[in-house]
Amino acid sequence: MAYSWDNRVAFVVRYLYDIDNNGYLDAHDFHCLALRTCVLEGKGDCSAARLQKYQHVMLSLWEEIAQLADFDKDGTITVEEFKQAVQNSCVGRKYEDFPQAMKAxxxxxxxxxxxNTxxxxxxxxxxxxxxxxxxxxxxKVIDDAFNSLLNDDDRRKGGLTLSRYQELFAQFLGDSSDNCQAIHLFGPLEL
Incomplete structure (x- = not known):
């Protein structure tokens, strides 16, 4: 099922972290994530100071993920290792209880x-x-997915605030049911 917990976690690996699309995570992905984040947030600009900030954030994230998920200590994290780490660190937990680097x-x-900031x-x-x-x-498929995320307060605000996004992200990873409200956080998922 497209919205199963397993598929949602695999989506995070494939579309959010595995930048080089080689099927596993390693430090290279997080170096590339730092540059991508700097350029996207800067709308094309990539200042040395902002890049350094994102290198710190992403390499800290890699180190934390590696500590939690690289069970065989080979310097790579498979989808299955990542799922196990998310199971151990996120399932049943609120955003505040997530690992610090993941929150960053x-x-x-x-x-x-x-x-538009x-x-x-x-x-x-x-x-x-x-x-x-x-x-x-x-x-329409995208719009329906977006609208399914919104509660009345979100509609009044015109979308998702950071605190609401954090709450939904925590549900996306931490709620193992196939029908939690956050299943569309990243759009209509495929298998």
């Missing part, structure tokens, strides 16, 4: 999606984020 990544990811991910920004990594032919 989630906050950075929010800032990358919030293109107004503190809210609106439908246009959500659409942009979805089409960057998925092949989709109908905008």
């Amino acid at each position: 990544f989630i906050e950075t990811n929010f800032r990358m999606i919030d293109i 107004d503190g809210v991910i609106g439908i246009e920004e959500y659409r942009y984020d979805c089409v960057q990594r998925m092949v989709l032919e109908d905008i």
Whole structure:
């Protein structure tokens, strides 16, 4: 099922962390994530100071993930190792209880999606984020996914605030049911 916990966690590996698309995570992915984040957040600009900040964030994330998930200590993390680490560190937990480096990544990811930097991910920004990594032919599917995430407070604010995004991200990884509200956080998922 596209929205099973296993598929959601595999999605995180494939589309958020495995930048070089080789099927596993290693330090190279996180070096590349730092540059990608710097360029995207800077809308093309990549200052040395901001790049250094993101290198620190992403390499800290890699070190934390490696400590939690590189069970065989070979310097790479498979999807199965990552799933086991998420099971151990995130399932059944709130955002506040997530590993610190993962929280930093989630906050950075929010800032990358919030293109206009107004503190809210609106439908246009959500659409942009979805089409960057998925092949989709109908905008309605994306819009329906976005609208399924929103509660009344989100609708009043025009989308997802950082605190709401954090809450949904924690559900996406930490709720093992196939129908939690956060299943569409990254758009309509495929198997």
